[in-house]
Every structure is written in structure tokens, then in C-alpha cells.
Amino acid sequence: MQLLQLLAHCFCLASLCQAAIYEHFSSVPSSESYDFVVIGGGTAGSVISNRLTENPKFRVLLIEAGPSNEGVLSSIVPGLALELAASPYDWNFTTTLQKGLNGRAISFPRGHILGGSSSINGMVYTRGSSSDFNRFAAVTGDQGWSWNSLQPYIFKNERWTPPSDHHDTTGQYDPRVHSLSGMTYVSLSGYYAPNSPKMLQVTKELPHKFPFNLNMNSGNPLGLGWLQFTIGNGSRSSAATSYLGPKFAGRRNLDIVLNTRVTRILKSKSVGGDRNVFRTVEIALDENVASRRTIEARKEVVLSAGTIGTPHILLHSGVGDSAELKALGIIPHLHLPSVGKNLTDQPSAPINFATTSNNTDSIFTNATLLAEALNQWNQTKTGPLAVFGGGGFLAWTRFNSSFFKTMPDPSAGPNSPHIEMFLGTNTNNLRQAADAPVVSVTVVTLNPISRGSVTLKTTNPFDDPLIDPAYLVDDFDVLTLREGAKAVARLFSAPTWKGYVLGITGGFANATTDAEMDAYFRNIASTTSHPVGTALMSAKGSSYGVVDPDLRVKNTTGLRIVDASIMPFVTCGHTQAPVYIIAERAADLIKEAWM
Numbered sequence: 001m002q003l004l005q006l007l008a009h010c011f012c013l014a015s016l017c018q019a020a021i022y023e024h025f026s027s028v029p030s031s032e033s034y035d036f037v038v039i040g041g042g043t044a045g046s047v048i049s050n051r052l053t054e055n056p057k058f059r060v061l062l063i064e065a066g067p068s069n070e071g072v073l074s075s076i077v078p079g080l081a082l083e084l085a086a087s088p089y090d091w092n093f094t095t096t097l098q099k100g101l102n103g104r105a106i107s108f109p110r111g112h113i114l115g116g117s118s119s120i121n122g123m124v125y126t127r128g129s130s131s132d133f134n135r136f137a138a139v140t141g142d143q144g145w146s147w148n149s150l151q152p153y154i155f156k157n158e159r160w161t162p163p164s165d166h167h168d169t170t171g172q173y174d175p176r177v178h179s180l181s182g183m184t185y186v187s188l189s190g191y192y193a194p195n196s197p198k199m200l201q202v203t204k205e206l207p208h209k210f211p212f213n214l215n216m217n218s219g220n221p222l223g224l225g226w227l228q229f230t231i232g233n234g235s236r237s238s239a240a241t242s243y244l245g246p247k248f249a250g251r252r253n254l255d256i257v258l259n260t261r262v263t264r265i266l267k268s269k270s271v272g273g274d275r276n277v278f279r280t281v282e283i284a285l286d287e288n289v290a291s292r293r294t295i296e297a298r299k300e301v302v303l304s305a306g307t308i309g310t311p312h313i314l315l316h317s318g319v320g321d322s323a324e325l326k327a328l329g330i331i332p333h334l335h336l337p338s339v340g341k342n343l344t345d346q347p348s349a350p351i352n353f354a355t356t357s358n359n360t361d362s363i364f365t366n367a368t369l370l371a372e373a374l375n376q377w378n379q380t381k382t383g384p385l386a387v388f389g390g391g392g393f394l395a396w397t398r399f400n401s402s403f404f405k406t407m408p409d410p411s412a413g414p415n416s417p418h419i420e421m422f423l424g425t426n427t428n429n430l431r432q433a434a435d436a437p438v439v440s441v442t443v444v445t446l447n448p449i450s451r452g453s454v455t456l457k458t459t460n461p462f463d464d465p466l467i468d469p470a471y472l473v474d475d476f477d478v479l480t481l482r483e484g485a486k487a488v489a490r491l492f493s494a495p496t497w498k499g500y501v502l503g504i505t506g507g508f509a510n511a512t513t514d515a516e517m518d519a520y521f522r523n524i525a526s527t528t529s530h531p532v533g534t535a536l537m538s539a540k541g542s543s544y545g546v547v548d549p550d551l552r553v554k555n556t557t558g559l560r561i562v563d564a565s566i567m568p569f570v571t572c573g574h575t576q577a578p579v580y581i582i583a584e585r586a587a588d589l590i591k592e593a594w595m
């Protein structure tokens, strides 16, 4: 039994295996047929594939463009995550020239590997605020998306586990809101920078500005608290390691095909008067148009290619704004003008402070230190590589502004922060060797007002789409970064930092006016990698939107979308936990439809 599972996991001997992992679509026997075809073995697609195959009557094919996650060291060792950028595991996208960023184009990472972006991300675990999900429920008219209704799905996803250094975690988290029985490991950090106690001291010295929050994942993130990660035993816990791990390779009703790009979803023959049946998936064996194959799902196609991949595939399939498609030379099949629109991502920027710390040697600039750290990780799964970004804390805050007198507050509600401060307290983990040691804090605009788009450059599905997140186009988005910088300055004004953190340094140091601050941000702001909204859900019958609240593509039969693209607003935090939660509920919606 164990040997068979091993075989199933490593090679693909379809006749021998139970579940099969195929390295290439040409190895999938043409005699195979499937109830569900899931496009994209990323965060959401892995959840869907796992949950649907809990029903032995459902046969599922999962198609992933990237390679396996197995044995990819930089995806396993948390502290090596930065090595995944611009690697074979990254789609290597670049944005269009960004007007709000002084005309810069920036790189825009996306996972190209089993597990998708969960296999390359920063592993930060934040659920968002209760108002985020209550707003989903309000705009879709489906109470099933409310915070309270989603609690079982949060618990089905999360498997709380001790940190790898087994330190005493009492008072660092609230066990009542965590689940021990889910799939993806979540833990506190197994390593903290030496100055961590100072960060905690801030909550005692400035309790009104930075109240201690025992659990930022309780529905109200506001305050400062201990950061939680999708890490178990000092190793990354991704959608691939958790939902597609060896335990599930034994399922004979799940086939996974890697290194295979889906190019389009084709209209199938209509049966029984169903309109717009989209159940046929077109696959490319290589870039030659002649190499295209198709496979038809008996029940449904689930599109989980992510916020970029999903609209990319839909637009090539003729699902989008008909006039825009026609202008490109693509035959429109379904007029859904919201496809690829409303792209929303959180811009962020570092604020650096000079420090008297002499701990300047970085594991990323000193090969001896890196080798030592890797050895420590290998032996005990502890040390600076057991976590990403130096362990640490997150702080979340709101601000008041005259802006709110003229414009509605874009946050989801009073318990939703406007600003995140990612408190990387440790110079040791900064990849760029600082000339002088710095303590760096990343500030994030959590509720940007700017909306961008994903559109097609050409009719060739192998060409990257045009990705325009419209960073800092709306003044509110840059105003939030300014307020963030002020909040960070307040944080370091706490007495505990005296003699340790000096003053703001680097490009921001001389910025005193709003205009100077804005200029700094426009020169340095980047992506937080939390794009959503390009296939957003709206109420049934709504004048806009791509999917209904049950995630079926509007006015179609046989096609659903389950990934970050369906979020109508970005949640006030990092997006992987929300994607897991959405996918867990979506799996139930699909199962119920085919009882």
C-alpha cells in the first residue's frame, strides 16, 4: 500500500497508480473521463480537487501549468521564499507602465507550481475582518458569505500546530478561535529576532495607538499582535502539501496533470435547452496551435487559475466584453463586460529606520551564515530560515481624514483597518545588504480605491496578458501610505526604542511635505501580491459581475470560478486564508448541486 502511494506520488504509471500524477497531458489515457475538470492546481484548485474526491463517485482531473512542488527546497524552507521570484515557479509577469508609480512597470509574481501562489507566498496567515465577509454577503445577497456562516470553513482549512522551536505560546494567541482539525498547518513563528520584546513593549507604552491584540484572526484585526504563518514544523504548508499531500495521492478518483496549459474553455453542445454550456476544456501540448486537445467534463468545469489566469482564459474563450473581444479578433460567445475589470491590489512600501544594532550580517549576504542557517533548519527546523521575514508582529490601524467627509470610507467597517504595518524587526533577514543597519517596516494600503484591469495583448494564449493594477491612481491610496508612515513613526517613538532605533533613513528621510512623501511612495511602492476582483461575484441578476453568489459564471451552464478573482473587494489583510475559506465553501456548494 505504502509503496503504491509512493509510486503514485513520484512517477506516473497510470496502470499501477491509484490516483495518477501525470507529468504531461499526452500521458493521460484518452479512455479517461471525468465528472469535474479543475483548471489550475493552485490554492483554490487544490482545495476543490481534494474536497470533490471525498465523494468516491466523482472523478476529478486537475490541470496545472507549472511543475510539481515536490523537493523544491525554496518552497519548503520558509526563509528561502524570496528565491522563488523569477524562477521556474513564477509566471514572471510584469505590470503595464504604472502612471501612479511615476511610469514604472513592476514585477508581479504568481505561483507557477502545484499549490500555485500558496507554494511561493510569504505564508502570512490573516483571515481579514468580519466586516470583509459581511460585505461579501451584503453585495451578493447571500448570507452564506457572512463571517458567521463561514466559521465552519475557516475551521476545515486551518490546522493549528506548535511552532518549530516549541516555545511557550501562552498569551501569544487565542486558542478559542483556532482549529486543530483542518488541513493547512498554521503556527506562530519558530524564530524571533532579538529585538522582538521591544515590539511587544510598544503595546504597553502606547496602548491607545497600538493596543495588544491577542488574536488578529478573531474577526477584529485592529492592534498589534503576534504574526501567524502557514508553517508546520518549520516547513511551508501549502495547498499542495496539505490538500494534495501523500495522504490523498491514494484516491483513485483524482488525477493530476502537471506542466499543462489550458488555453480556452469551449462552448459544448447544448442539451435539454441549457444555454451557454461551457464544459469543454482546451489544452495545449505545446505552443503550436496544432497541438491543442480538448477534454469534456461530465458535470462541471471549475476555473481556478487565479486573478490573472482566470480572466486570461475567459477572454480567450470569448467570455468578456463583446466589443473589446471583437476588436481583438476573438469571437465573442458571452457578453460579460466585468471579466478582467475591477482588478484590485494593495500597494505597499518600506519605511526604513536607522538603528544602533550591530546585527548587520545577513544570511543572504554572508554565505557562511546562510550555510549555518540551512544546516540548523535541516537538523531542527529552527533558526532564521524556519520563518519568512524575521518572524515578528503585525500592526493594524485606522485613521481619520477629511477625505471621509467627501468620499465613503472604502474599508468594510469599523473593525477593518486601513493600514497594515509589517514589522520586520530583523536586519538579519533583509536580502539587500543595508549600507548601514536598518529596521524596516512595510506599510500597506489595505483598501485601495483604484481599480485596474487584465486585458489581452494578442490572441495567442501563450502571450502574457496586460496587467494594469492602477497602483496609486486614486489619491486615497497614496494618502493611506502617508498615514502609514506617520503611524510607523509613532510606533518608534515609544520609549522602548530609545537608543536602539534612531530616525527614518533612506529616501523617505527628507520628505516633510505631503508632496515629498507622495514622490517617495510613487518611486518605491510595489505589489503586496494580493490581487482580486477580475471575475467578481455579485448578486444574481446584478447589472455587473462575472459569477453569481454560488460562483457559477452568470448565464452559463457547467462553469464555475473558484479563486481570488471572485472577491468583490480585497479583504483587509493577506489573501490566502480568504481564498482557502472561499474554496472550502465552494466545494460544498458544488457537492450540494450534484447530490
Ligand SMILES: Cc1cc2nc3c(=O)[nH]c(=O)nc-3n(C[C@H](O)[C@H](O)[C@H](O)COP(=O)(O)OP(=O)(O)OC[C@H]3O[C@@H](n4cnc5c(N)ncnc54)[C@H](O)[C@@H]3O)c2cc1C
Pocket: 039, 040, 041, 042, 043, 044, 045, 063, 064, 065, 066, 109, 110, 111, 112, 113, 114, 115, 116, 117, 118, 120, 121, 122, 123, 124, 125, 126, 260, 261, 262, 263, 304, 305, 306, 307, 309, 310, 313, 528, 529, 530, 531, 562, 563, 564, 565, 574, 575, 576, 577, 579
Ligand atoms: C509572492 C507572493 C507572496 C504572497 N504572500 C502572501 C502571504 O504572505 N499571505 C497571504 O495570505 N497571501 C499571500 N499572497 C497571496 C496569496 O498567495 C494568493 O492570494 C492566493 O494564493 C491566490 O490563490 P488562487 O487560488 O486565487 O491562485 P493561485 O494560488 O495563484 O493558483 C492559480 C493556479 O492556476 C495555474 N494556472 C494559471 N493559468 C493556467 C492555465 N492557463 N492553465 C493551467 N493552469 C493555470 C497557476 O499556475 C496556479 O497554480 C502572496 C502571493 C504571492 C504571489
Ligand SMILES: *[C@@H]1O[C@H](CO)[C@@H](O)[C@H](O)[C@H]1NC(C)=O
Pocket: 086, 087, 088, 089, 090, 091, 092, 112
Ligand atoms: C521566469 O524567469 C526565470 C529567470 O529568467 C526563468 O528561469 C524561469 O523559467 C521563468 N519562469 C517561467 C515559468 O517561465
Ligand SMILES: *[C@@H]1O[C@H](CO)[C@@H](O)[C@H](O)[C@H]1NC(C)=O
Pocket: 161, 185, 232, 233
Ligand atoms: C513534525 O516533525 C516530527 C518529527 O519529524 C513529526 O513527528 C511530526 O508529526 C511533525 N509534525 C507536523 C505538524 O508535521
Ligand SMILES: *[C@@H]1O[C@H](CO)[C@@H](O)[C@H](O)[C@H]1NC(C)=O
Pocket: 337, 338, 339, 341, 342, 544, 545, 568
Ligand atoms: C466594478 O465593481 C463595481 C462594484 O464594486 C461595479 O459597480 C462596477 O460595475 C464594476 N465594473 C465593471 C466594469 O464590471
Ligand SMILES: *[C@@H]1O[C@H](CO)[C@@H](O)[C@H](O)[C@H]1NC(C)=O
Pocket: 356, 357, 358, 359
Ligand atoms: C553589538 O555587539 C556586541 C558584541 O557582539 C553586543 O554585546 C551588543 O549588545 C551589540 N549591540 C546592540 C545594540 O545590539
Ligand SMILES: *[C@@H]1O[C@H](CO)[C@@H](O)[C@H](O)[C@H]1NC(C)=O
Pocket: 361, 366, 367, 368, 369
Ligand atoms: C560571515 O559570517 C561569519 C560567521 O559569523 C563570520 O565569521 C565572517 O566574518 C562573515 N563574513 C563576512 C564577509 O562578513
Ligand SMILES: *[C@@H]1O[C@H](CO)[C@@H](O)[C@H](O)[C@H]1NC(C)=O
Pocket: 073, 374, 375, 378
Ligand atoms: C540535510 O541533511 C541531510 C543529511 O543529514 C543531507 O543529506 C541533506 O542534503 C541536507 N539538506 C540540506 C537542504 O542541507
Ligand SMILES: *[C@@H]1O[C@H](CO)[C@@H](O)[C@H](O)[C@H]1NC(C)=O
Pocket: 398, 399, 400
Ligand atoms: C476618528 O474620529 C471619530 C469621531 O471623531 C472617533 O470616534 C474615532 O476614534 C477616530 N478614529 C481614529 C482612528 O482616530
Ligand SMILES: *[C@@H]1O[C@H](CO)[C@@H](O)[C@H](O)[C@H]1NC(C)=O
Pocket: 505, 506, 507, 508, 509, 510
Ligand atoms: C537628505 O538631505 C540632506 C541634507 O540636504 C542630504 O545631505 C541627504 O543626502 C538627503 N538624504 C537623502 C536620502 O536624500
Ligand SMILES: *[C@@H]1O[C@H](CO)[C@@H](O)[C@H](O)[C@H]1NC(C)=O
Pocket: 335, 336, 542, 543, 554, 555
Ligand atoms: C443573462 O441573460 C439574460 C436573458 O438573456 C439577460 O437579460 C441578462 O442581461 C444576462 N445577464 C448577463 C450578466 O449577461
